[in-house]
Amino acid sequence: MSNTSALRIVWIYPDLLSTYGDQGNVLILKRRAELRGIPTEVVRVNSSDHVPEQGDIYLLGGGEDRPQILAAERLRADGGLARAAARGACVFAVCAGYQIIGETYGDDEANPLPGVGILDIRSGRGESRAVGEIVADIDPALGGGRITGFENHQGRTAIGPSARPLSTTVVGTGNDGHTEGAYQGQVLGTYLHGPALPRNPHLADLLLSWRVGRIAPLQPSWGERLHEERLAAALRQ
Numbered sequence: 001m002s003n004t005s006a007l008r009i010v011w012i013y014p015d016l017l018s019t020y021g022d023q024g025n026v027l028i029l030k031r032r033a034e035l036r037g038i039p040t041e042v043v044r045v046n047s048s049d050h051v052p053e054q055g056d057i058y059l060l061g062g063g064e065d066r067p068q069i070l071a072a073e074r075l076r077a078d079g080g081l082a083r084a085a086a087r088g089a090c091v092f093a094v095c096a097g098y099q100i101i102g103e104t105y106g107d108d109e110a111n112p113l114p115g116v117g118i119l120d121i122r123s124g125r126g127e128s129r130a131v132g133e134i135v136a137d138i139d140p141a142l143g144g145g146r147i148t149g150f151e152n153h154q155g156r157t158a159i160g161p162s163a164r165p166l167s168t169t170v171v172g173t174g175n176d177g178h179t180e181g182a183y184q185g186q187v188l189g190t191y192l193h194g195p196a197l198p199r200n201p202h203l204a205d206l207l208l209s210w211r212v213g214r215i216a217p218l219q220p221s222w223g224e225r226l227h228e229e230r231l232a233a234a235l236r237q
């Protein structure tokens, strides 16, 4: 990474964890930073590469059961993501990515496997797949607001005492039918695909503000329209 003043966005394992257009999270963070005049640098880290430790925001997407296991094994062996989180970097992880940054997660036969251990959550396998639109209300301690997304997962997640639920589920399942996602410091995970940040520009701005401090609001644009449109569609169900 050459430009030391740029906001460094590290996209972890697009070769294993990138279902449902999770790349959109990378693009929207970059775009919303640059609209505020904040230069960015995107570092794409495949599963054969080392995870750099000096990033600002690390992004992990969703994945199927087997690639998820491989991703967890490689992240644990590499150690770069855990060291970055220990340094206070922001991590935004979706679905399979969310499960594997926790303490344990369930494999395709429900055996518990060790995660990266940077978020105090434990995921197991549910009785049924949770599939469909999801709506949830963000913890007021994070500024509140509604988030919407698409979920497709077998896993169910319990939150330990060091983490807090990201939101309260209004429509859909999320962690357990009651809460959705979790956060601990600047490590935040969610079941929301869609992708999550283009569908929820205020969530993208929350992550940016964690790294760069107060940021100017942007004129509402297509992102806010998409948010309203998906919210109305999910609530109509």
Ligand code: GLN
Pocket: 019, 061, 062, 063, 064, 065, 068, 094, 095, 096, 097, 152, 153, 154, 155, 156
């Ligand atoms: N394989 C995991 C599960 O089914 C995560 C799925 C996903 O990332 N969409 O729970």
